Amino acid sequence: MMEFRTPDEELGRFRRRVLIAGIFIAVCFGLLVARFWFLQVVRYDYYHTRAEDNRIALLPIVPGRGSITDRNGVPLARNYAAYTLEITPSRVRDLEATIDGLAEIIEIDARDRRRFKKLLEESKNFESVPIRTRLTEEEVARVIARRYQFPGVEVQARLFRDYPHGDLASHVIGYIGRINQRDRERIEESGDEANYRGSEYIGKSGLELSYEAVLHGITGAEQVEVNAGGRAVRQLARTPGVAGNDLELTLNIEMQKVAEAAFGKRRGALVAIEPATGGVLALVSKPGYDPNLFVDGISTEDWKSLNESPDHPLVNRAIFSAYPPGSTFKPFMAMAGLSAGKRTITQTIPDPGYFMFGGHRFMDDKPGGHGMVDLPKSIVVSCNTYYYQLANDLGIDGIANFMRPLGFGSRTGIDVPGEAEGVLPTPEWKKKRFRKKEHQKWFGGETISVGIGQGYNAYTPLQMANALAALVNDGKMFRPHVVRHVVNPATGERRVVEPEPIRTIPLKPEHVAAVRQAMVDVNRAGTGARAFAGAPYSAGGKTGTAQVFSLRGQRYVEGRVSERLRDHSWFIAYAPADKPTIALAVLVENGGFGAQSAAPIARQVIDFHLLGKRREQPAGEDIDAGDEGDEHAGHKHAEVHAADPAQPDAGGHDEGVRSE
Template sequence: MIKKRESIRNHSAESNLFMRRTLVVFIAILIAIGILISNLYYLQISSFEKYQTRSNANRISVQTVPPNRGLIYDRNGIILAENRPVYSLQVIVNKTKNLEQDIKGLRKLLSLTEQEVTNFYEKKKYTRSFKPIIIRDNLTSQEVAEFTVNQHKYKGFSIQASLRRFYPFGDAFTHVLGYIAKINTSDLQKIDQRGETARYRGTNYIGKLGIEKYYEDLLHGEPGQRQVEVDSWGRVIRTLSFTPPVPGKDLKLNIDIQLQIKAQQLLGTNRGSIIAMNAKTGGILALVSNPSYDPNLFVKGISTKQYQALLQSTDRPLINRTTQGRYPPASTIKPQMALLALDTEVITEDTVIFDPGWWQVPGSKRRFRDWKRWGHGKVDVTLAIEQSCDTFFYDSAYKVGIDRINPFMEQFGFGEYSGLDIGEETKAIMPSREWKKARFKQPWYDGDTISIGIGQGYWTVTPIQLTKATAILARRGEIIEPRILNSISSANGEFIPEAKPAEKTIKLKDDHYWDIALNGMYGVTSRRNGTAHRAFENTSYSVAGKSGTAQVINMKEDEKYDASKLKESHRDNAMFVAFAPYESPELVTTVVLENAGGGSSNAAPIARAILDEYFDHIVPASTETAAGN
């Protein structure tokens, strides 16, 4: 019998092995805990600010709050440019669940058009998914209500309320106010160059023309900031902090709405312009260019078809004729020519010439015709202005010469910017020998000077230049700058008048020369032989003026003007400048009608109507109007 051998167990060794394994596990646990604690320390203490910022970025949204644009009023406090609330439907693409399905639903709910849907998908291609895209602009109150009720079905979609510029009088003030429109790439570059990127963050619109552009810095205001807490869909839960924006300054203009609308009505369908200016302050009371257009089209976003129609129109409604229209001044500048002839002692108050109906340069066979083919007979300087005798001024201009005409007329503002607070302006042309040499590579001829003597030839002016020059005459040489802006709103809501530039004066050898020229202008409207006396019969005020009939095309020496045989665009321009009262001028007006014919028969009655409106309906006659107050 085999006897089994029992194994002997080593309990001590097993105990040591267990202890070693336990120690290893314990150390491993300690290391794991250490790593965990270290990681917690890193996350909770060392990197607390970093991860808090990242967390807040998901939870807190910082929004720029654009400022309200300043309002624009006429001198009586009637609003000309305001901000109206509008509602837009917008979407943030990366917040949606099923974009295509949502769009289909909205097409039924809000009757989205095919064009709106197409435009949305086109915008989506070029817009980052976290940026809002507007689907429909200018929602009605009914549409806002319908969407609000169903908003829970459309994650990522929301109604955005904002203020939009609105011009309540439409095309009546377009060439004064201009308009605002959406900021484009060119605008962004200019903003960046000026270092104003932060100021325009959150702003979609900027002044493009007129007062809106010229005073953009005042009207825009300063943006504010809002910190809001949002949910996972980007919806605002609550506002954490708010820094209010600073609204733009309100502007009060010198424009009088009653006179402005009257001027527009008087122009009717005529192409042309009317300006009315306060002779004491330079305040522009009316500034109308016709035809015009509705500036609200540009605020909403003008269609290509509408814009092309404006661009291609032969009437050129986009041109501000008051500051950009260039016309030969014709006989409206004869009072200034008379002043120059007197001041250079080419003539005296008693100088008399005989006008047979023509004049010619000594040694030349060419005859320069007077508008009155049989002539005016014997005329002095006063009668020459009253009856607009061309022959008298042909002779005076020839004797004075272009080298003295140019610098003298520049003092009246011809060939220079008027100083009007609108950026859209041209200097027109006040010709000289040097100008013609540079422009045409030709010398100056005596015949050029003769034409300049009656405001024809190379000489062109803008209506605002004519207005300023007439005001200088009325003020006997005191130069005044025309201004549209009257005053700017302050922090307490009061309007502070704009500071006026220092005035300069044109000096003549004898101040009596002013009286001679002005007396001639008074005769134009108030004496029997005056070219416009019929238009100003029985006025309640005294008035002085000067008519002008500007040739658009050159006529042959013996050719007779017959408007019926000419294309409309080749017919004469009718012009008239006037101021009243004669003794103490308050109002200066300029009327320019394109291709309308004679200035006395067509433009003078309109000038009379403007003066009547002002003195009989806007202010009492002979009462000073402080448009700058």
């Protein structure tokens, strides 16, 4: 049935619909206006910033890295400018085709491609990645002339690190390398991400690592207006970066050259210290490596050569490798005996050529012995029997308690990373060292071996040099350091790295004088006499020979032993005798007797230090040790990083002896 409405009803219905539509439209416009108001007024700052970000790019300005010089201003690590060809992957459609096209313009070899691929994996997609570094001017011109063909490819001017002396002092200086994922994680943990924005390199080892915060500088920023294509149109603002500070070292690079040349092709280490300050004059680890190999990413071939070499050139032997000190331990044992009241300077003991303990015969180096021996003579002739008895009288705890303040068995805190603790043996140490209970017991015979620098003793050349520096400095010990000044390159302001006293060891002056005089006599008439013959100055020293394997009752004949199983050669020395300005320790791996290999190296370094000249002696030439004895009777040992877990016993067999 059809419903009929009057005209008035139709008009009212129409009006209601118009009203509802009008209200709906009004609400929509109201919402639109409210939204516009919210965007234009409430969120103005936010969207204005976003718009500016689309128009303005904030580019980091990477600061120049600080340089490193020796004490006389000779550059050891510096920067130079060069051009780099870089690709931004996000702006390249076909990466391989682009690289192939570039290879037609300039040389891009397989090594460049491998390095690019590796860096590409470590980088973000929008970052530029270098495909070639150190472009020549001709290569730069070729690329720029045809750059329009390669979108996403740029030629950038970069600062590169250079180590002008190659492998000289490489373990001290260290090297920088490209920032990898591990480095990024470390930077994030330190909260320093902003300061490394745009940075590609970071210190990896040596002073480059330990002084990274000082050398890196402060990153600046540049605001530039960019067009739709992402290219810079004009500069809006600039905050320049602050260059990193320079380091001036305590090292004398000329002395370092003399020391490294004296080693020749032999493996070993040398540390020379100023006793009155702790400043390191020379720190040698041979063989070394060329840090320039690492700057742009080391090649697979070079890395394999270094990493797989049996000579371990990447190991810093001066501060990381620990060795039995041999007879260089005896002057410190003598001080321990005097300080504990177990010996006097003039007290003598008979040396029949051996010392019996628990049915075990510990042999002296000289058949028949040295007769009656007092403390000075024990050092000059390096009498083992004297120190066997002294070690037995002191006991292992007495030895350890005296040696610990001298820094044996603990890190010195030098400002070069990678230092090892070494081993100052004690019964407590042995319990922790060995798992089996039968190996944890301390035997009295082990104390006897410790007394002549054998047994479980293992110290770094740095620890030996620092202990000697404290001894000749009347017990005043300083923390060894390599950096002398931190220099602001902009203002020239020089901040002194003050010598840091560690402790003063209570040593009686008369005891120190007696031991020092005995060490002087070592170089006059003892085991160091031939190395220091004709020296126009007086110097103290002590030879040492450290066993690498146990004789097991056999006589040691160097020529019958594999080169890497021969004894290590030690020598510690200080000069001038009356007021020492240098204390050093020299270690020649498998070098034989201390007087034969290590002492001549020490002589050359001290000659240079005191006389300012190199001694005329071919590098690597050994001085015949003659018949003067040094040591040995001990047990099998190797460096700490390859320590032998075998346990010495106190059996009744005669131990073999090596003479110098």
